[in-house]
Every structure is written in C-alpha cells, then in structure tokens.
C-alpha cells in the first residue's frame with residue numbers, strides 16, 4: 001500500500017468560531033494517531049488549507065469524511081502524490097490558525113497579501129504549508 005500526500009483547500013463555514021476550529025484541530029490530532037496520519041493545517045477566518053499524509057487507504061477514508069464535514073465547504077483537491085518520505089512526521093496534525101498574522105509568508109505567495117489557496121498552484125500550496133510548519137517548529 002503506497003504512502004500518499006493529499007492537499008486540499010476549503011472555505012470555512014459561516015459562523016464557525018475560532019474556538020470551534022481549535023476543537024476541530026484537537027479532535028484531528030487525537031484521531032490521526034490511531035490511523036497513522038500526519039499532516040498540517042493552515043487557516044484564517046476564510047480558508048482551510050490542509051495536508052494529510054499516510055497509507056493511501058487511511059488518507060482516502062479520512063478525506064471522504066473531511067469532504068462531507070459541514071464545518072467547511074467547497075472542498076477542492078489541490079495536490080495528490082505518492083511519496084517516499086512523509087514531510088510532516090512531527091505532527092499528527094500541526095496547525096497555524098492565524099496565518100494572516102504572518103504577512104511576510106503570505107506575501108511571498110500572494111503579493112497582494114490576500115491569501116487564497118484556490119488560486120495557488122499545488123507546489124506553491126505545499127511550500128506555503130511547509131513555510132508555516134517551519135514557523136511552528138520555531
């Protein structure tokens with residue numbers, strides 16, 4: 001069974017609070033451990049951009065659940081790749097939920113300073129997530 005990495009973008013549902021997003025991340029961090037899933041989630045008040053990686057069956061089952069979740073909508077797969085080495089091994093689900101506080105990174109990818117993952121290439125979205133994972137690592 002191959003190891004895969006899936007990156008998707010979605011739009012945060014109206015009325016979802018920051019507290020609810022934090023709870024969602026806690027839930028994901030807890031559940032991913034049991035399924036051997038690792039990854040990273042970037043968010044602001046408008047968009048989610050998430051990378052999930054692991055055994056292909058586990059990633060596909062999880063993505064089906066995620067895509068039906070009413071806490072977001074307009075879920076779009078950005079990139080799907082078989083990988084040799086997992087990139088986010090430090091986290092069951094790392095997260096930066098206030099990406100707009102890091103304008104230096106946002107403007108590297110979106111010169112107008114307005115982050116919109118639907119408009120970026122797959123590679124740029126991956127590099128965006130990697131940049132935030134470096135910030136999280138400190």
Ligand SMILES: Cc1cc2nc3c(=O)[nH]c(=O)nc-3n(C[C@H](O)[C@H](O)[C@H](O)COP(=O)(O)O)c2cc1C
Nearest residue numbers: 024027028031032048050062065066069071072093
């Ligand atoms: C943006 C977003 C990211 C999510 N990420 C994960 C995740 O990484 N792992 C996970 O188990 N659930 C994640 N969820 C929650 C799933 O959609 C789902 O609620 C959870 O897997 C429990 O599903 P179940 O009760 O059918 O087992 C995420 C939900 C959203 C909206």
